[in-house]
Amino acid sequence: MFATVCIMLVVSWQYLFYILPSKRRAYIAINMLCLSECLLELNREALPQGAITKGSYIHDYFYKFLVSALYKKIYLKFPSLSDIKGNKESDIRMNLFDNELNDLCPATKAAVTGAIYAVSRIMFLNHPFEFIILFLMATRARLGIRSGMISSGKYITVSSFGLTGATR
Amino acid sequence: MNDLFQSFLEIVSQYGPFPVGIVFGVWISRWATKQQFEYMGKEIDALRKEREKIVDIVRSQESRIDILHNGSQKEGEK
Numbered sequence: 001m002f003a004t005v006c007i008m009l010v011v012s013w014q015y016l017f018y019i020l021p022s023k024r025r026a027y028i029a030i031n032m033l034c035l036s037e038c039l040l041e042l043n044r045e046a047l048p049q050g051a052i053t054k055g056s057y058i059h060d061y062f063y064k065f066l067v068s069a070l071y072k073k074i075y076l077k078f079p080s081l082s083d084i085k086g087n088k089e090s091d092i093r094m095n096l097f098d099n100e101l102n103d104l105c106p107a108t109k110a111a112v113t114g115a116i117y118a119v120s121r122i123m124f125l126n127h128p129f130e131f132i133i134l135f136l137m138a139t140r141a142r143l144g145i146r147s148g149m150i151s152s153g154k155y156i157t158v159s160s161f162g163l164t165g166a167t168r
Numbered sequence: 169m170n171d172l173f174q175s176f177l178e179i180v181s182q183y184g185p186f187p188v189g190i191v192f193g194v195w196i197s198r199w200a201t202k203q204q205f206e207y208m209g210k211e212i213d214a215l216r217k218e219r220e221k222i223v224d225i226v227r228s229q230e231s232r233i234d235i236l237h238n239g240s241q242k243e244g245e246k
Contacts, residue, residue: 007192010193011196019200023207025207025211032218036218040221040224048232070218
């Protein structure tokens with residue numbers, strides 16, 4: 001009995017403090033790769049063709065968000081929960097974002113949604129318990145995990161313009 | 169020396185049959201480090217691919233940068 005408890009403690013110690021942090025870092029790096037793929041797609045397709053113009057939400061805020069996350073290595077800030085519901089500004093931004101996403105061609109649309117999904121996964125890896133609260137608040141209809149992750153990721157990108165200065 | 173070894177054996181045998189604990193400790197640390205190195209390799213691969221993607225981004229921006237540069241040069245000549 002004592003021996004089994006000791007073995008379980010040792011295994012859990014090794015997993016929690018040696019394996020899990022390296023796993024977390026690896027998955028964050030893989031999800032940052034998704035963001036760089038999205039930025040490449042925007043630069044290669046959408047900007048030369050004129051699908052994204054100056055003044056639109058994706059050009060002014062989402063592109064800036066991607067650049068600050070990739071080039072400046074800025075830590076993705078968690079949004080305050082008051083920004084999610086009952087805030088007119090965030091609702092207006094969400095509507096703008098959805099309309100602009102629907103106007104894009106399917107390849108760039110897939111890239112942008114993939115980037116948003118990656119952002120929400122990074123948030124889940126950095127702040128798991130807070131992200132679960134955000135996920136439960138952001139999902140208006142029970143459509144599935146993927147759509148819920150995408151809607152919560154949209155809220156994160158909408159409300160984190162003032163990114164913090166710490167590295168990731 | 170022999171007495172010391174015997175006392176060591178006595179102490180260790182209190183924790184169970186003698187070599188099992190050491191073997192288990194070596195195995196668990198080996199497992200953990202192996203996993204860590206696997207994830208480190210994954211992270212390094214992802215960072216390398218990210219660098220390649222960023223180089224591709226700069227290359228895709230070159231044509232637009234050239235247009236801007238030539239335009240400013242012409243304005244300077246005028």
